[in-house]
Amino acid sequence: MSNTTLEDNLQSLPQYLKDLVAEMDMDGDAQTKIQIIQGNKGFPVALLSFGNGTVHSNSLVDPWLEAEVWAETLEYKNIRLHFIYGCGLGYPLLEYAKRKKPYTETIIFERNINLFYAMLSCMDVRSLLNDPTIHFLVGDQQQMISQFSTFMNGELLLISTMLSSSFTWLAHRIEKQTYMQIHEWIWNLLALFSVNIGNTVHDTLVGLYNTLDNAGKIIESPALSSLRNAFAGKPAFIVSNGPSLDKNADRLVNAVGKSLIITAESALLPCLRRNIQPDAVCVLERSSNSYHLLFEREKLPTDLVLVGLSLIDPRIPQSIDCPWIPVFRRGEHSAQWVREAIMEDKAELLGGATSAHLAFEFALWVGADPIIFVGQDLAFGHDNATHSKLSIYAEDDTSTWTQYLYTQPSFFVPGVDGQPVLTSKTWFDFKTWFENQIRLYPSRTFIDATEGGALIQGTRLVSLQEAIEAYCKTPLEQTLAQYVQSIADDKVKHFTKEKYETLLQRLRQVRDNMVHLSIIADKDIQNCRLIERACHLHAKYPETEIPAFITDLVIQNISAHQKYTDDTYISTFVQHVVFAFHKQINDLGEIDTVERIRDVTQLHLNMIMYIKRIFELVTEQFIAVEERLTERYFSEHEHK
Template sequence: MAKPPTNLYERNELFQKNLQCFPEYIKQQIRKVDLDEVGKWVDIVYTEEGYPICKYKKDGKVKHINSRNPWEQAKNWCNQLPLNQMSTLFVYGCGFGYPLIELLKRVHEDTVVVVFEQNLPIFIAMLHYFDLEPIFRAHNKCIFFLGPFEEFSHYFQNLISTYGLLYLTVPSVLFTPSSRLFKKEYLNIQSHVFERLTQQITAFGNDHYDSLLGLHNMIQNAEIVLENPYLSSLKDKFTNVPAFIVANGPSLDQNMHELKRVKGKGLILCCESAIVPLMKNGIKPDAICVLERTPESYLYHFQNKKYPEDITLLALAVADPRTFASFAGPKVPIFRSFESTSEWINRIVGDGSGLYAGLNVSHLAYELAVYMGANPIVFVGQNFAYGLDGLTHSKQSKYTEDVQEYIEKVKSLPIVYVEGNEDSFVPSNPLWVEFRKGLERLIEQTSHVTVINATEGGAKIKGTTCDTLTNVIEKYCKASLPYRLDTLLNESKKNLDISTRKNKIKSLRIELIKYMDIYRALNQLTSERKIIVEQLLEKDKYGAGQELRQEFEQNNKHIMKFLHRHVHDQFFQQVIMFGYHQMNELGVINTPEKLRYALQIQMELFDNLCVICKSLIRNFQIAVEKLPLEETTSNE
């Protein structure tokens, strides 16, 4: 590599050139840093050979980022790494360039390299001394994240929310030599990174039947959607109104009585299972929020129940159809955003309005409160932790009375201790931790909202302030609601043109039939690819693998058709994720032997995709048959 520039003009020119190699979000981060201040943190001295080495100054101490022979140090570090076995690298620290450059010179062109650099002054200094453009041109699968996790979490989430996640399931973790000087910072980043990866992979789901159940429920609920107001009718209708999200945690029994003072002065949004203790205590929420699609949701909380007509049902459109049919009050079926099947049906019978909705009903309730413009948003009974004597829910809930098998299932989970609101640590479990962290991400994304945790005890929820329910009610529940939620929705329903809306059923039928043809074509594709690969593997048992490589790459292109935005990818993404995970475990696929293994994995993947296509063809036909017959209207 050419020796770095020695004068200020050349360094500034090189900095500007390097800056163009990075995406806009990196440029924005760097532009926020006063370049004149970098010198206060970084000293650059030169080796006898004329290469720059970096010293970092902080709190009166100097940290040496490089050794006196930086290239030798970088080469020795790389020599220890089995790079051919690593398909994805998570690299912590740039090391002022030397280890990063040496690494990128050695890795295979297909290796994905994700670099985390927590120190912006060191990174900016590096851009002034090394020409990175040739390196990045030769290896274009390099992704950077700068600063502490909080500063790049949004961009990292964007990465793993795409199908780029397919290539990140088996990351090899590399700490550059100088990263030991910032051990605490990098371990913190790594903890957050792997936590997010785990959550995102979990969000992919793992149950084809569950996805089919959601499809059939939405098809059966299509008429309910058309007969009732859309979610958009609630947009900002309760601006700056306090909203109380009531969960079914064990602490609910302690302060539930206070909620009677909220009625008419704040919105009470009840997380589904909390409706039982609330109604037993004479507390009518403004709405019941329902997330689940399973029959148990209906059987536990709606079967043979007569709720007052001034309570609203805010339920996902995937909910059991009997839930909507049994409910007397206003109803708003809600479509999920970022879920292909839900968005597809929403485009046909809805108006496009939807919510992410998360993994837990508290996530849905929180998003609803934000969508309606509520502020502050107050959590009640949101423990995410065990109560006294190992209680999991309110003593008055359905679970503690009649559904003991559910409680036993929860209690069978491993115990983990988390930071508490009132105690240093409280017992929880991995499922509740996952739900809590999902809620914390939603809160992080809505910094304009004041979020208060009025739960008695329980786990600390990041992004909230703690206060007693009594204090919150006295402070925020002073004025009456501008109108009741049920009144708003009943008035909205009066203005609906139901007959015109129901014409959308015809469009839904046409779309279902169209996609049956699409999945027949994709099913044919899987059969053809399997035959091609089988013949090739038989023919080229001992060959050099050039043809194997071509078909391997062709297969990858064909597999991506099952993740196209016009296909219902939620049915395919689980098996594709598993197939790519198996291929990632092979490391860099750069030998004929590895190519044969990879092609065999692809054949199994095509088998699974074939099964799913046949299932969808059959189930879409059933869905067509479930739709109401088209009504003929007369002009006479």
């Protein structure tokens, strides 16, 4: 006998949930763990196994009344984003949906896929499934995290400043710990996104200038894609310069040639000064500090490989005698159009926030397993030490970063020895990034051989000596430098005239789009002025009503920013302005009075004027970039 309720609900599921339901074992646990029974009034209630007994999903007396009482306890006004943990067989969700505001985005988490399927089988929830502001995340913790990642974008972050979270009573009773872990992960993710909203316009332009100056070297260098899984199953040590590095780094000598040793930028000197030859050093920053503090001072081994972002100081790849693996960072939209113009290779890495993050991700990229952390304290050491005594951060003229760590908010977290250790907000964010990445690779082995510092969730604790003895028994067939040399093209690649012309064409497209958006901004500014005038007239003549077309303009302004952020090549220059103003707009709450219309319009007006000014200034820079690029290209090729 067909189940029309189930069939109708299944038709309304988004594709990712259709795929999830299709993979369910219908002859297995779904039938034994969930049983649908009838309550006192004939309403369906799920009977779930729990511990040594069972528990009802809802009230047997009146599940609708129970859901109404629950829904009445929630906040609705001014909530832009709402997380609900547990579906409760649908009753509480349907009552919630009757009361939620149209502007509230809602994400519902359900740990028990069998309960979710039972809901689809006996409750008509098409109104929820077809609502574009309501989203279901279903499955185990890893599945829900993966699904949430697809929703994590700038628009979600914009509304997250007005966020509420709720448990259905069943979820709170039997799955609270699981949902709290997910909740903590989401908050950490939102925190990471918020501190990485975007660089200043100046920093973004520095990165763009550097990438363009590096274009020739990027084209000539080995492509990142050519190293995919090149060292599959081989051990890799990710060496950072935490204070624990001083007590066990000497043991790394025994791993040379038998593993990949990839150092963070500031950990290179502590290794070289101990006669430890790393395979690669990773560089992330666009500023000149990296060049002046390391590459300008030191003569680096020729069999070292530089793994660096495309936007690093051009003097770095120009000053070294070792190969460079240029990495385009995923999400670095200011440089994406450059890569598309000059490269056929589409490979990108996230890059993270530190050179240790880049080293870790590079190890993942080449297929290394296990991946072993060394010197990754992410916490203060003895006497509040922040770094290895042999690192550049131990020198007086580089103490700014160290002092910055001391001024950060600090708190205790679990240490590798089971005792609490003091960390900073910045280090905690770095640790969270590692943990989020580790969750994505359940088949890989991750080992923390730091022997100190904060506990990194998802790693196995082993001493460095034990890790070396277990995984460094035989030499590698070839070193990273040898492998890179072996894949070098027989025909050297050059910055051809065709690539140069393509690059200029893309540059002009981005510039012309900015000019076009500057013109559109004038219209938005005019609309804001019109709304202000209407509010002024209403204040003067309070008996009059705000005209309908003015109300329409106010509604249009809510999403006005999207036209300036849809183009990812351009949004990178203005997204920090958009986020800053939307935090203030969200703080105003629901726009339900003329006074709030006036206040929100003033914020919109100031935001758009800032955006327009940025477009004008960046357009001037793009004109200068074109002149600079043309001059450099013909200067380098006039004698060829």
